[in-house]
Amino acid sequence: MNDNDGKKTLGVRGPGARPGNVKQSFSHGRTKNVVVETKRKRVVVPKPAAGKAAAGGAAPNPALGDPAKRPAGISDAEMERRLKALQAAKAREGEEAAQREADEKSREEDRQRRREEAEAKEREEREREEALKAKAEEEQRKARETEEAAKRAAAAAAAVPEDEAPAGRSTSKAAAPAPRKKEREADTQERDARAAKVREDNRRSGKLTLNQALAGGEGGRTKSMAAMKRKQERARQKAMGGTVEREKIVRDVQLPEAIMVSELANRMAERVGAVVKALMQNGMMVTQNQTIDADTAELIIEEFGHRAIRVSDSDVEDVIASVEDRDEDLQPRPPVVTIMGHVDHGKTSLLDAIRNAKVVASEAGGITQHIGAYQVTTDNGSVLTFLDTPGHAAFTSMRARGAHVTDIVVLVVAADDAVMPQTVEAINHAKAAKVPMIVAINKIDKPQANPTKVRTDLLQHEVVVEAMSGEVQDVEVSALTGEGLDELLEAIALQAEILELKANPNRFAEGAVIEAKLDVGRGPVATVLVQKGTLKQGDIFVVGEQWGKVRALIDDKGERITEAGPSVPVEVLGLNGTPEAGDVLNVVETEAQAREIAEYRENASKAKRAAVGAATTLDQLMAKAKADETVAELPILVKADVQGSAEAIVQAMEKIGNDEVRVRVLHSGVGAITETDVGLAEASGAPIMGFNVRANASARNTANQKGVEIRYYSVIYDLVDDVKKAASGLLSAEIREKFIGYALIKEVFKVSGVGKVAGCLVTEGVARRSAGVRLLRDDVVVHEGNLKTLKRFKDEVKEVTSGQECGMAFENYDDIRPGDVIEIFEREEVERKLA
Numbered sequence: 001m002n003d004n005d006g007k008k009t010l011g012v013r014g015p016g017a018r019p020g021n022v023k024q025s026f027s028h029g030r031t032k033n034v035v036v037e038t039k040r041k042r043v044v045v046p047k048p049a050a051g052k053a054a055a056g057g058a059a060p061n062p063a064l065g066d067p068a069k070r071p072a073g074i075s076d077a078e079m080e081r082r083l084k085a086l087q088a089a090k091a092r093e094g095e096e097a098a099q100r101e102a103d104e105k106s107r108e109e110d111r112q113r114r115r116e117e118a119e120a121k122e123r124e125e126r127e128r129e130e131a132l133k134a135k136a137e138e139e140q141r142k143a144r145e146t147e148e149a150a151k152r153a154a155a156a157a158a159a160v161p162e163d164e165a166p167a168g169r170s171t172s173k174a175a176a177p178a179p180r181k182k183e184r185e186a187d188t189q190e191r192d193a194r195a196a197k198v199r200e201d202n203r204r205s206g207k208l209t210l211n212q213a214l215a216g217g218e219g220g221r222t223k224s225m226a227a228m229k230r231k232q233e234r235a236r237q238k239a240m241g242g243t244v245e246r247e248k249i250v251r252d253v254q255l256p257e258a259i260m261v262s263e264l265a266n267r268m269a270e271r272v273g274a275v276v277k278a279l280m281q282n283g284m285m286v287t288q289n290q291t292i293d294a295d296t297a298e299l300i301i302e303e304f305g306h307r308a309i310r311v312s313d314s315d316v317e318d319v320i321a322s323v324e325d326r327d328e329d330l331q332p333r334p335p336v337v338t339i340m341g342h343v344d345h346g347k348t349s350l351l352d353a354i355r356n357a358k359v360v361a362s363e364a365g366g367i368t369q370h371i372g373a374y375q376v377t378t379d380n381g382s383v384l385t386f387l388d389t390p391g392h393a394a395f396t397s398m399r400a401r402g403a404h405v406t407d408i409v410v411l412v413v414a415a416d417d418a419v420m421p422q423t424v425e426a427i428n429h430a431k432a433a434k435v436p437m438i439v440a441i442n443k444i445d446k447p448q449a450n451p452t453k454v455r456t457d458l459l460q461h462e463v464v465v466e467a468m469s470g471e472v473q474d475v476e477v478s479a480l481t482g483e484g485l486d487e488l489l490e491a492i493a494l495q496a497e498i499l500e501l502k503a504n505p506n507r508f509a510e511g512a513v514i515e516a517k518l519d520v521g522r523g524p525v526a527t528v529l530v531q532k533g534t535l536k537q538g539d540i541f542v543v544g545e546q547w548g549k550v551r552a553l554i555d556d557k558g559e560r561i562t563e564a565g566p567s568v569p570v571e572v573l574g575l576n577g578t579p580e581a582g583d584v585l586n587v588v589e590t591e592a593q594a595r596e597i598a599e600y601r602e603n604a605s606k607a608k609r610a611a612v613g614a615a616t617t618l619d620q621l622m623a624k625a626k627a628d629e630t631v632a633e634l635p636i637l638v639k640a641d642v643q644g645s646a647e648a649i650v651q652a653m654e655k656i657g658n659d660e661v662r663v664r665v666l667h668s669g670v671g672a673i674t675e676t677d678v679g680l681a682e683a684s685g686a687p688i689m690g691f692n693v694r695a696n697a698s699a700r701n702t703a704n705q706k707g708v709e710i711r712y713y714s715v716i717y718d719l720v721d722d723v724k725k726a727a728s729g730l731l732s733a734e735i736r737e738k739f740i741g742y743a744l745i746k747e748v749f750k751v752s753g754v755g756k757v758a759g760c761l762v763t764e765g766v767a768r769r770s771a772g773v774r775l776l777r778d779d780v781v782v783h784e785g786n787l788k789t790l791k792r793f794k795d796e797v798k799e800v801t802s803g804q805e806c807g808m809a810f811e812n813y814d815d816i817r818p819g820d821v822i823e824i825f826e827r828e829e830v831e832r833k834l835a
């Protein structure tokens with residue numbers, strides 16, 4: 001009983017402590033607790049006692065009623081407890097009732113919702129079926145029409161003469177099965193759809209099943225007019241190519257390497273929002289204006305049920321027909337000949353000799369225009385095309401750019417010389433390009449000419465000439481006297497015959513740029529060697545990153561022509577920019593195509609340049625040069641030990657930079673840097689580059705005073721590299737030499753075990769054992785290295801200061817003489833600054 005009391009107390013205390021609707025703890029944590037609360041109030045509130053008890057708590061309670069009416073022996077407290085228990089029980093009862101009611105209500109709601117859902121679904125289903133039916137009907141109608149047409153055709157055919165009739169009949173037979181098959185398919189489709197729907201309806205509700213089944217069975221005849229109208233409307237829309245709801249159209253989506261989200265949506269014909277959402281679900285937070293890569297895009301395309309078709313930007317190039325010509329379209333074409341050989345063996349002379357012998361003579365006035373290539377006709381009538389740009393650079397750069405222009409290489413070897421490094425190079429180039437060679441042994445007019453030596457020399461390089469029972473033709477010529485020229489030309493013609501060179505002249509032209517320049521009067525001009533097809537005036541073409549329309553064609557004789565066939569070199573006017581030698585020219589159909597391809601190529605090469613290194617792009621370099629005009633031209637003075645070095649340096653300097661940034665060599669010379677040099681450098685704000693030379697004492701002093709920088713180098717590459725960096729504004733801190741002292745050799749001793757030792761006087765700065773040293777003789781560097789010893793009197797020391805005498809010996813170097821100067825330097829990291 002006590003326990004019970006305790007429990008009751010607990011139970012009572014709960015409701016007692018509950019002010020109004022806090023009683024939610026009774027609601028089993030259901031979401032319907034709001035409803036519960038409302039119900040509870042409705043139940044509990046009308047009981048004034050409960051409300052009061054709840055509000056009153058332990059205070060003396062008038063609601064306990066008249067004590068006189070109580071059963072005997074029950075105290076106030078007991079009475080109160082009982083009342084509370086009663087209240088609690090009632091409240092609980094109410095609560096439970098409310099809960100039941102709420103549960104019931106929510107169940108009812110659920111049922112209602114499900115019913116609605118089912119109805120909606122059924123509606124959908126109905127609509128879909130109607131659409132399907134409309135489609136099937138449409139197809140049936142079409143099939144009927146076709147069949148009727150076929151019948152009519154058959155009837156018509158029956159009326160025609162006997163020999164034509166079978167064809168007509170066979171047409172009707174052939175035409176009939178197709179529509180019937182279609183009809184059958186439509187029927188099957190319809191039946192399947194209906195069966196599926198009936199099954200579905202059965203599963204859901206019996207009441208609707210019959211209606212639905214009937215509706216389906218009667219082809220919707222029992223439906224309202226509105227439904228019929230809707231159906232018709234949809235069918236019409238579909239017939240007109242409009243999309244019928246929920247009929248998924250699977251699209252082939254062209255997918256480039258990168259695509260903007262909005263464009264992707266557009267190509268799939270999906271809403272942009274849906275695409276963005278799909279991307280987000282895939283963890284890509286992007287907006288419609290952002291670009292995504294092809295892989296991601298493909299994922300999305302698949303998700304939407306479409307097909308991705310990858311295309312690449314370079315596909316724009318596809319319009320350039322790469323069709324192989326058929327054999328019957330090919331016609332013989334002249335060979336294209338390149339002359340190669342060692343410096344001064346007579347390449348230019350030979351080219352000139354051939355041209356003069358064959359072209360100039362035939363021309364009035366004899367003015368030959370140089371367009372980078374020319375054609376000659378041999379006495380036998382063979383036409384040969386010579387590339388007028390001798391040398392390996394042209395040949396290799398063409399090859400590097402993918403232009404296989406040369407058919408035959410003429411290797412020029414001077415008979416008074418021998419096979420030289422560049423001869424070997426030329427042999428290797430020809431072999432690498434798999435181009436046959438003809439050896440022209442030149443300068444045979446010279447008394448010291450020895451053609452046999454040339455032939456034997458060539459053997460070493462696996463070139464076996466005919467005279468040595470080999471395969472390679474060899475001709476003795478003299479560019480000077482013209483001897484052997486005809487034989488050479490015939491040899492070329494023969495080689496060409498063996499090669500059976502052919503091309504199709506009747507197609508869009510393709511050619512290679514041999515030379516290109518910006519002509520003041522005529523604009524960009526390119527000499528093109530036509531390789532396939534025929535280039536005509538008015539043709540639209542793309543060449544490298546440029547495009548254009550042929551405004552004029554000029555041949556090697558300077559005459560205007562209207563078209564140029566295979567192996568004909570022509571000057572082409574009408575370009576929008578200057579292409580590069582080796583660029584391939586392709587004629588295309590439209591200007592838009594030409595422009596598109598040129599743009600694509602330009603962007604591609606830009607991207608390539610940018611990828612190489614942001615800091616080294618030409619554009620940035622130019623921007624820098626523009627921002628700081630002093631960089632635009634970097635003046636320098638060059639002094640070197642020998643003329644050859646000076647020339648090499650000047651040549652290298654001229655190659656640095658471009659139109660905006662340029663190195664200007666104010667003066668170059670041989671010998672020590674003098675006061676005059678420093679004066680000139682100061683006036684122009686230029687640094688002095690000493691290559692294996694030093695400034696004499698007075699020059700050094702003046703330079704120090706005037707702040708002219710003198711830099712010393714012993715490797716041309718380093719010098720060029722530094723100037724390059726200066727020109728590019730890329731100077732940065734680097735390890736640099738610092739001169740710490742000079743010593744003059746007064747005497748030279750021979751010490752056994754050590755070798756030659758120089759007795760020196762430190763004239764400037766300090767001499768340090770650990771430092772690097774250079775031996776200068778008449779201000780020219782004769783040795784650079786390290787010290788073996790540094791002695792002051794008999795002791796080995798670390799350092800000797802200016803004005804003191806000391807003994808020095810070089811590591812691995814003995815050629816020291818009195819009067820030589822020893823330069824002592826250390827390497828340190830310094831901020832570089834030129835000029």
Ligand SMILES: Nc1nc2c(ncn2[C@@H]2O[C@H](COP(=O)(O)OP(=O)(O)OP(=O)(O)O)[C@@H](O)[C@H]2O)c(=O)[nH]1
Pocket residue numbers: 341342343344345346347348349350390442443444445446477478479480481
């Ligand atoms: N005696 C004689 N001298 C020739 C002959 N061919 C060329 N020479 C001379 O040889 C020198 C070099 O001739 P080039 O034609 O300039 O030689 P190259 O191979 O074109 O030289 P680079 O263009 O410097 O590579 C010139 O002085 C010519 O006059 C020849 O057949 N006989």
